[in-house]
Amino acid sequence: MSRIGKLPVTITKGVDVSFSDNVLTVKGQKGELTQWIDPAISVAIDGATITFSRSSDDKAIRSKHGLYRALASNMVSGVSSGFKKELELIGVGYRAKVTGQLLELTLGYSHPIVIQLPKEIKVTAKAEKGENPLITLECYDNQLLGLAAAKIRSLRKPEPYKGKGVRYLGEFVRKKAGKTAAK
Numbered sequence: 624m625s626r627i628g629k630l631p632v633t634i635t636k637g638v639d640v641s642f643s644d645n646v647l648t649v650k651g652q653k654g655e656l657t658q659w660i661d662p663a664i665s666v667a668i669d670g671a672t673i674t675f676s677r678s679s680d681d682k683a684i685r686s687k688h689g690l691y692r693a694l695a696s697n698m699v700s701g702v703s704s705g706f707k708k709e710l711e712l713i714g715v716g717y718r719a720k721v722t723g724q725l726l727e728l729t730l731g732y733s734h735p736i737v738i739q740l741p742k743e744i745k746v747t748a749k750a751e752k753g754e755n756p757l758i759t760l761e762c763y764d765n766q767l768l769g770l771a772a773a774k775i776r777s778l779r780k781p782e783p784y785k786g787k788g789v790r791y792l793g794e795f796v797r798k799k800a801g802k803t804a805a806k
Contacts, residue, residue, distance in 0.1 A: 628688035631672040632696045635703045640673060642666045647673075647695060651702025653763040654743065658694050661687050666695075673699075701763040708772045709792035712756040713781070717789075719748040719756045726758070730779040730789070744771055757792070 634640055639650045647658045647666060660666055663684045667674045673695055677688045700706075712719060718729040726746055728736045740746055743762050750756040758775065762768040772791070781788035781796040790796060 628692045631674045634671045649698040653702050656698045697765040705763045706765045708760045710758040711792050714787035721748045
C-alpha cells in the first residue's frame with residue numbers, strides 16, 4: 624500500500640469537492656481547480672475527507688495512487704490558502720519591474736526580458752537599496768505556480784563560480800573554486 628496514497632485528504636471549511644466522470648473538482652474562496660483521475664484509482668468523498676484506493680497492485684497503478692492523492696491535497700490547500708514562491712535576483716544590475724501581468728527582467732543580457740504571466744498568478748517585485756531584488760509569485764494552482772517560477776529561473780540559472788543568477792529564496796548554490804594562477 625502506498626504510504627502517501629492511503630492517507631486521507633482533509634477538506635477544509637469553505638471548500639466544495641465533487642467527483643464525477645473521473646474528474647475531481649475543488650472549489651474554494653480563491654478559485655476552482657479540476658483534475659482528471661485515472662479510472663484505476665477510485666475516489667470516495669466521506670463528509671470532510673477524500674480517500675483514494677487502487678484496483679490492483681500493478682506498478683503503473685501503484686505509482687498513480689500517491690500521485691493523485693498529492694494532487695488532490697494540493698488542490699484543497701490551494702483553493703483555501705494558496706501558494707507562494709519567492710525568487711531572488713543576485714547580480715549587479717539585475718532588476719525586476721511589474722506592470723499588470725507583465726514582468727520585465729534585466730538580467731545582464733543586451734535587452735530586457737518581458738514575460739506575460741497567466742492571469743491566475745499575482746506577481747509583485749520589490750527592490751530595496753542594499754538588498755537583492757525579490758519577485759513574489761502567488762497563486763492557488765501549485766502546478767501553474769511552479770511552472771511560472773521555473774520559467775523565470777531558467778532565464779538565468781545561478782552559476783557556480785560567483786552565484787549570480789535567479790534563484791529561489793533560501794536556495795543554496797554550492798560554489799566551485801576557480802582556477803588558480805600558474806606559478
